[in-house]
Amino acid sequence: MRTAIARYLQFLAVERNASAYTVKSYREDLTALAEYLAEVHAGQPPRPGDITPLELRGYVAALHEAGYAKTSIARHLASLRSFFRFGQREGWAQTNPAKPLRNPRKGRSLPHFLSADDLGRLFEAPPADGPPGLRDRAILETMYSAGLRVSEVVGLNDSDLDFEAGLLRVRGKGRRERMAPIGSYAVRALRRWLPLRKLHPRQPAGPAAPVFVNKFGGRLTTRSVARMLEKYLRQAGLDGRTTPHSLRHSFATHLLDRGADIRSVQELLGHKSLVTTQIYTHVSTAALREAYEKAHPRAG
Numbered sequence: 001m002r003t004a005i006a007r008y009l010q011f012l013a014v015e016r017n018a019s020a021y022t023v024k025s026y027r028e029d030l031t032a033l034a035e036y037l038a039e040v041h042a043g044q045p046p047r048p049g050d051i052t053p054l055e056l057r058g059y060v061a062a063l064h065e066a067g068y069a070k071t072s073i074a075r076h077l078a079s080l081r082s083f084f085r086f087g088q089r090e091g092w093a094q095t096n097p098a099k100p101l102r103n104p105r106k107g108r109s110l111p112h113f114l115s116a117d118d119l120g121r122l123f124e125a126p127p128a129d130g131p132p133g134l135r136d137r138a139i140l141e142t143m144y145s146a147g148l149r150v151s152e153v154v155g156l157n158d159s160d161l162d163f164e165a166g167l168l169r170v171r172g173k174g175r176r177e178r179m180a181p182i183g184s185y186a187v188r189a190l191r192r193w194l195p196l197r198k199l200h201p202r203q204p205a206g207p208a209a210p211v212f213v214n215k216f217g218g219r220l221t222t223r224s225v226a227r228m229l230e231k232y233l234r235q236a237g238l239d240g241r242t243t244p245h246s247l248r249h250s251f252a253t254h255l256l257d258r259g260a261d262i263r264s265v266q267e268l269l270g271h272k273s274l275v276t277t278q279i280y281t282h283v284s285t286a287a288l289r290e291a292y293e294k295a296h297p298r299a300g
Contacts, residue, residue: 012026029075036059049087049094073103111249119144138192139225145251146170147268150226154210156170157210160211168182197211226243256280
């Protein structure tokens with residue numbers, strides 16, 4: 001086994017010109033397999049060509065039991081598949097016993113979102129006594145009210161605002177446009193900000209004028225919005241994991257928690273596929289489960 005591993009590592013380094021880091025990773029993965037087989041077979045591991053899929057399944061199960069992450073296990077399996085493909089090429093393996101093994105399914109991480117109370121604290125953080133703070137309040141309120149991506153909010157122009165109808169024209173991914181409803185809190189925040197923006201000496205005029213501008217009168221960048229949010233999160237003592245996209249996550253989660261239809265939420269978010277929206281149903285289910293376990297006298 002060790003001879004086959006050494007030959008394979010040499011093949012990676014010389015013929016594949018693999019980096020030292022790649023060779024090191026493969027060495028660690030294959031050495032771990034060799035040590036597992038030696039332990040299972042009481043010091044007499046099988047020859048590489050005699051290793052079976054069943055033995056490799058046992059090895060993968062041992063990795064799970066040891067607490068390896070799914071991504072690490074998938075990397076181990078990739079190493080094994082490559083090693084045994086090399087064995088077929090060299091003639092010491094008739095088949096690839098790692099080929100039938102499937103990678104562990106990666107669970108989608110649930111999106112981080114803020115509670116309604118936390119959002120209230122965040123929206124109150126920007127000072128309301130001058131243009132910068134009123135602009136920032138309008139940005140935060142608008143992102144949450146309409147469930148906008150950060151690129152969508154900085155891309156808003158004057159011609160995209162329809163306060164009478166309570167709608168925004170939003171340009172999303174793939175240049176797809178949608179009409180997004182906007183609530184009264186966001187409308188009020190925008191109405192307070194826009195007259196101050198127009199006082200800026202470098203403020204562009206016309207329908208293509210950006211709604212949100214920096215101190216030089218130019219359109220805000222997505223990074224500027226992220227830095228602004230980080231500042232107010234610190235001031236409000238809120239979760240540092242929160243990003244501009246967390247406001248969009250909060251928007252979707254709160255709508256579903258309060259009974260909105262998932263297809264309506266899909267349209268509001270501008271998702272092309274319902275599958276993308278369905279992750280928020282998992283968030284809502286998790287919240288329901290937590291409430292159940294806290295409140296039900298016989299849940300635990």
